[in-house]
Amino acid sequence: MKRIGYCILLIVLVVPMLTSCMGLRQINELAMVAAVGLDLGEKPGTVRLSAQIIRPADARGQTGAPSGGTGEPIYSITTEGSSIFDAIRNMGQISSRRVYWAHNFLIVMSEQYARKGIDDMVDFFTRNHELRMNTWVAVSADKPEEVISTVTGLEVVPGEAVDRLFRDHRIPGRAPGTNMMSLEESHLSSSTQSVIARVSLQPRGVSNKKPGEHGSIQQVELKGAAAFKESKMVGWLTADDARGVLFFLERLDKGIEVVTCPDSSTDMMTLEFNSAKLKVTPSYTQGSPKFKVRLTTSADIVENGCSQTTEQLRKDAGEGLDQELTKTLEGVIDKAQHKYQSDFLKLGDVFRNKYPTEWKKLKGNWDDAFSEAEITVVVETTVKSGVVKATREGIK
Amino acid sequence: MPDVSEEKPDTIQEELKKSVQPKLSDNVAVMEAIMGQSVDVLKRDFMLCGSTDHPGAIYFLDGMADATIVDVVLKSLITYGSERKLDPERLTTADIIRTELMINASVKPVEHIKDAISAMISGDTLVFIDGVEQGMIVSSRGWKDRGVEEPASENNVRGPRDGFTETIRTNTANVRRRIRDPHLRIEPMVIGTRTMTDINIAYIQDLVKPGLVDEVKKRLDGIKIDAILESGYIEELIEDSPLSPFNTVQSTERPDKAASALLEGRVVIFIDNTPVVLIVPTFFWQFIQAPDDYYNRYWVGSFFRIVRYFAFLISLLLPSIYVMLVSFHHEMIPTQLALTIASGREVVPFPVLLEALIMELAFELMREAGLRMPKPIGQAVSIVGSLIIGQAAVQAGLVSPFMVIVVAITGISSFAIPSYSSSLALRMFRFPILLASGTMGLLGFAATFFALLLHALSIRSFGEPYLTPLSPYRPSDQRDMMLRAPMWMLNSRPGFAQDQDRMGHDQMPAPPKKDGSQ
Numbered sequence: 001m002k003r004i005g006y007c008i009l010l011i012v013l014v015v016p017m018l019t020s021c022m023g024l025r026q027i028n029e030l031a032m033v034a035a036v037g038l039d040l041g042e043k044p045g046t047v048r049l050s051a052q053i054i055r056p057a058d059a060r061g062q063t064g065a066p067s068g069g070t071g072e073p074i075y076s077i078t079t080e081g082s083s084i085f086d087a088i089r090n091m092g093q094i095s096s097r098r099v100y101w102a103h104n105f106l107i108v109m110s111e112q113y114a115r116k117g118i119d120d121m122v123d124f125f126t127r128n129h130e131l132r133m134n135t136w137v138a139v140s141a142d143k144p145e146e147v148i149s150t151v152t153g154l155e156v157v158p159g160e161a162v163d164r165l166f167r168d169h170r171i172p173g174r175a176p177g178t179n180m181m182s183l184e185e186s187h188l189s190s191s192t193q194s195v196i197a198r199v200s201l202q203p204r205g206v207s208n209k210k211p212g213e214h215g216s217i218q219q220v221e222l223k224g225a226a227a228f229k230e231s232k233m234v235g236w237l238t239a240d241d242a243r244g245v246l247f248f249l250e251r252l253d254k255g256i257e258v259v260t261c262p263d264s265s266t267d268m269m270t271l272e273f274n275s276a277k278l279k280v281t282p283s284y285t286q287g288s289p290k291f292k293v294r295l296t297t298s299a300d301i302v303e304n305g306c307s308q309t310t311e312q313l314r315k316d317a318g319e320g321l322d323q324e325l326t327k328t329l330e331g332v333i334d335k336a337q338h339k340y341q342s343d344f345l346k347l348g349d350v351f352r353n354k355y356p357t358e359w360k361k362l363k364g365n366w367d368d369a370f371s372e373a374e375i376t377v378v379v380e381t382t383v384k385s386g387v388v389k390a391t392r393e394g395i396k
Numbered sequence: 397m398p399d400v401s402e403e404k405p406d407t408i409q410e411e412l413k414k415s416v417q418p419k420l421s422d423n424v425a426v427m428e429a430i431m432g433q434s435v436d437v438l439k440r441d442f443m444l445c446g447s448t449d450h451p452g453a454i455y456f457l458d459g460m461a462d463a464t465i466v467d468v469v470l471k472s473l474i475t476y477g478s479e480r481k482l483d484p485e486r487l488t489t490a491d492i493i494r495t496e497l498m499i500n501a502s503v504k505p506v507e508h509i510k511d512a513i514s515a516m517i518s519g520d521t522l523v524f525i526d527g528v529e530q531g532m533i534v535s536s537r538g539w540k541d542r543g544v545e546e547p548a549s550e551n552n553v554r555g556p557r558d559g560f561t562e563t564i565r566t567n568t569a570n571v572r573r574r575i576r577d578p579h580l581r582i583e584p585m586v587i588g589t590r591t592m593t594d595i596n597i598a599y600i601q602d603l604v605k606p607g608l609v610d611e612v613k614k615r616l617d618g619i620k621i622d623a624i625l626e627s628g629y630i631e632e633l634i635e636d637s638p639l640s641p642f643n644t645v646q647s648t649e650r651p652d653k654a655a656s657a658l659l660e661g662r663v664v665i666f667i668d669n670t671p672v673v674l675i676v677p678t679f680f681w682q683f684i685q686a687p688d689d690y691y692n693r694y695w696v697g698s699f700f701r702i703v704r705y706f707a708f709l710i711s712l713l714l715p716s717i718y719v720m721l722v723s724f725h726h727e728m729i730p731t732q733l734a735l736t737i738a739s740g741r742e743v744v745p746f747p748v749l750l751e752a753l754i755m756e757l758a759f760e761l762m763r764e765a766g767l768r769m770p771k772p773i774g775q776a777v778s779i780v781g782s783l784i785i786g787q788a789a790v791q792a793g794l795v796s797p798f799m800v801i802v803v804a805i806t807g808i809s810s811f812a813i814p815s816y817s818s819s820l821a822l823r824m825f826r827f828p829i830l831l832a833s834g835t836m837g838l839l840g841f842a843a844t845f846f847a848l849l850l851h852a853l854s855i856r857s858f859g860e861p862y863l864t865p866l867s868p869y870r871p872s873d874q875r876d877m878m879l880r881a882p883m884w885m886l887n888s889r890p891g892f893a894q895d896q897d898r899m900g901h902d903q904m905p906a907p908p909k910k911d912g913s914q
Contacts, residue, residue: 023724023837024723024724024747024835024837025723025724025726026722026723026741026747026748027722027723027726027729027734027737027738027741027748028738028739028741028742028744030726030738032726032731032734032735032738034731054735056735056736056738056739056742057739057742059735059739060735060736060738060739060740100726102726102727103726103727103731103734105731130727132727157735160731
């Protein structure tokens with residue numbers, strides 16, 4: 001009994017020494033990265049990595065404890081290396097605290113980097129245990145280090161601001177919400193291609209001190225997308241295209257659309273559509289796939305600039321919305337099929353699920369088969385209700 | 397000198413073995429030899445029925461014996477006989493004197509000096525009469541008593557306010573008053589060779605598990621000790637797992653708790669001179685349950701019971717979880733919170749573990765100081781404590797505001813546990829878990845917590861598994877474990893009690909039906 005007791009005591013005493021507090025790091029000794037930018041380095045074959053690091057003392061107002069002074073809430077640094085991990089290690093030469101990635105919100109790639117291929121980036125960011133799969137991914141035509149070091153208006157930490165933009169991306173519906181998870185999924189899949197949201201710097205901020213200078217402050221805008229083929233970016237998608245992409249990839253069900261009034265080409269009315277459902281039905285005839293894309297939705301007239309009553313408008317409004325949405329969908333399908341010849345709309349997935357054996361035949365040259373496929377778009381809208389509005393002739 | 401002190405007990409032991417003698421002078425000599433010159437031993441000589449041929453003497457302890465009862469004893473011995481023209485010659489045995497002369501309620505003949513002495517020391521009056529072969533013990537116990545007050549350590553809002561006192565008889569009466577069941581047995585026992593402390597074992601005969609009372613008696617009989625000053629002595633000598641930090645014997649100051657324990661088929665051990673009684677067997681969950689749970693409506697009772705379970709977990713684990721997250725698993729903290737914590741810690745010079753240990757120790761220090769400090773300056777502790785710990789330490793950048801919050805919540809939670817003695821145990825458990833999670837992170841946290849859990853699963857209290865009814869799982873007892881089911885659903889006793897039926901079924905109140913039937 002006594003001997004067992006001593007043994008246990010010995011183990012209890014020794015075990016904590018063996019661990020030597022491995023992995024122990026105080027939270028205030030970490031450089032928490034909120035956003036990371038990827039670009040091509042100056043020397044060929046190198047990577048330029050920039051990181052937006054949060055300075056907790058300034059990112060949080062202090063009550064009680066003396067803070068580290070009032071300054072910028074973020075600290076942005078950039079390094080180069082022959083690989084991403086090399087660049088990250090090189091950050092240790094500059095950053096006084098250990099760079100910590102688990103709280104990263106955003107990865108921004110430059111257009112040049114994306115066009116060169118994102119294999120490395122997907123590999124690294126999914127392999128590293130400290131990085132999360134729910135990190136948002138974006139491509140920018142601007143320099144990534146500028147994008148990530150831009151201080152935004154409302155949030156203290158800019159990375160957080162972009163995070164919020166991404167979280168609510170379905171409200172404007174102008175860019176897909178792409179994170180590492182969806183990127184990896186589409187990147188590794190043989191039946192689909194990747195599409196990544198686009199961020200850009202736009203002079204949209206109004207200075208409080210000089211309100212006259214409209215839009216003098218750069219702000220990060222989430223709008224549009226970048227289309228990929230295999231691992232390389234092939235081109236940009238507009239905001240309208242991005243909405244089309246959202247219908248396909250994220251089953252967008254709500255949004256607004258502005259259509260012209262039936263009796264006038266200058267007056268406009270705004271329709272809010274909801275419970276939109278997109279259904280893709282593949283078929284296979286004589287060696288070539290066909291797709292029927294059918295979008296059903298119901299809409300409300302939320303802003304009526306027309307001179308007709310809602311009742312009169314109802315039918316025409318539905319048709320107008322049909323046309324707009326058809327245009328959106330056909331536009332993005334056209335870009336995917338013909339301009340980029342890249343199936344980022346996941347039509348290959350749909351086809352594979354329904355025709356697994358046929359898919360095996362087409363797999364090898366799906367890009368060609370896809371770009372030649374016949375895709376018909378049907379949009380059906382019912383305008384259910386609308387704003388109660390008097391026509392210009394008065395209440396009827 | 398050493399010889400004298402060694403010899404003295406021996407002579408007393410010799411004297412104690414003697415029997416009561418017919419001659420008064422012999423008895424007086426023995427009494428003097430035994431009791432010596434103690435000032436509180438009072439002797440009063442008298443003449444039986446006023447007759448000089450029959451001298452006698454009474455002995456009683458000043459302060460222990462009720463003076464009015466002693467007066468009555470003397471009155472009946474001296475004057476009642478002559479008033480009623482009794483012939484003193486006839487009064488030759490203790491039995492005759494008891495039946496014909498004495499008017500006291502309890503008069504017992506006594507043959508051995510040892511019994512006579514122990515009765516006198518307990519406050520009874522000892523009567524010796526010349527020519528009578530036996531002595532007599534007249535019950536006259538009566539001393540200054542604290543009186544029944546509200547229990548200091550177990551408070552409630554709704555429910556009886558009386559607590560146990562230091563007098564065993566008052567305590568048993570308090571319980572007896574609640575359970576007027578002839579099955580309630582209160583058996584006496586004396587433990588402590590010098591203190592001769594009265595112990596009473598109470599149980600309800602047809603509810604208690606067979607063998608349990610014998611086991612309790614066996615364990616109590618096994619105690620060979622000179623002194624019992626508090627129930628803690630007994631507790632430590634009869635518990636099942638003496639090395640375990642868990643309390644396997646419940647202690648309470650509340651008669652209603654003791655009564656409910658009896659009604660659950662458990663055994664209550666009363667100890668003289670302490671307001672704390674012991675209850676066996678004990679289950680872990682009892683420390684988290686409070687009498688209020690049953691006195692308030694079941695919604696309220698259940699809710700506050702859940703609150704206390706949270707309090708239990710918080711008081712045990714919160715500092716460890718905080719230290720673990722902040723020093724190892726930063727990815728598990730939401731980003732916003734991580735930033736807030738990091739900004740609060742920006743200027744703190746210590747590692748989190750050390751910071752936590754300092755604060756926890758400071759808190760325990762304040763608690764202990766507040767307890768030991770004379771009452772009039774007790775306020776100083778709280779003022780100094782809250783100012784130093786809460787305000788100055790944070791402003792000086794010694795500790796982070798978050799740590800203050802964590803320690804404060806932990807401290808408050810530990811006070812929410814109704815059983816004070818088990819909340820003390822919990823407070824101690826906190827430190828090993830804290831050290832393990834501060835050095836080994838989640839691994840250490842989980843390992844110590846599970847070690848604790850396994851230990852709790854392994855121990856027993858008087859043969860009953862400690863975590864009953866959760867493990868072993870007893871479905872019918874679940875109605876009164878995590879939640880407190882409505883009174884009309886609590887129709888059975890705990891699994892280990894003998895008689896399971898508590899009340900009729902279908903007692904849920906309902907308005908009368910339309911046709912008038914119930």
